[in-house]
Amino acid sequence: MSYDEVVRGRRSIRGYRPDAVPRALIEEVIGLAMRAPSSMNTQPWHFHVLTGDALDAIRRGNTERMVAGVPQSREFRTGEAFAGHHRDRQVGVAKQLFAAMGIAREDKPRRDDWVLRGFRQFDAPVCVVITYDRVLGGSDDTAFDCGAVATALVNAAWSRGLGTVINSQGIMQSPVVREHARIPDDQVIMKSIALGWPDHDFPANAVVSERRAVGEAATFVGFSD
Template identity: 30%
Template structure:
């Protein structure tokens, strides 16, 4: 059955979208998958450079890679990201991170002191939360922050296009931590010119998965925006 975008407006998409961390095994039709990524090409970028590169893995290959990736990480594979992933959160930014973790782990019934439970929840990132699709997002290694902003705009566009098709997704910084394993799966050379910035797991939401009950709140406008007259 063919899927078409929902008749909805941008504000509804923004209001109802949330990160999905539990998926059914239903694969998105190839034509729909191509439509989603084609429409996302409309994202703006500096001088129209379109610096993003998306590597999409689907179906059984996606699930097999998830299995091998998780096994490699549990087995002690070294984390060698292509860029500095130090977060350095502080003050209100740190508090928002903590609040997000409380919301997520709380929805799954994982207590603060449950190290094993939290470790298992973290490892689910590398199982792509059971999703039948994953996309790794990259840009040339020679590019910097200005181009990374363009990739961020692309990611938001992709995110909202997926939402308009009824496709759930979760953008994951954690999927940038093992780029060598990703390049090996994709058949790319170790010295490939692209750096892996993040990944996005996506598919149809499993409404019964506890993690999908997680909701976060946004700061009051005055905390993020200043108006000058």
């Protein structure tokens, strides 16, 4: 694919085929992602790539603890709940997804099941947990750099026919993730990325979230035209 095809064609994938993803292909995708820029070349990121029994154990631990009411324990800052137009965009894409899946507003069981899919990393065959070195935790550049490498990873995956969705639900129960992913204490868990071969028959995979126009997002200063 050309760069434009990757960027314009990529979308979040929430339904996957069960087929395994070759380790060599994942290594190729991560290698491309690691060309992302980082502040003064610090490259603060680490990738913990999970499949099989280890990933299944995290899925179980996440869902069981969340259903039991165990408070979430994300390690990276969560911030305040979205409000205003940011909340409007969040609700907007949720409406698109529920409509695609045929989930009615009053259908609480199916809505709850949809939420649990996130805690199961959307049943993808692979999950990539991104962490950063704890010693860099006071630097805002570190979060920026990890965001850059996550974006590079999802685009690289798409260019190879793989689907992804970046999510935080998969790491809500950090003790479970840390144990089964064997993440050392000197790293902070930041994000998880579900990865696998897209199931093109899964209705939500056809959803393309709306984007603002450039004129709404960008301000140009000093140009003659």
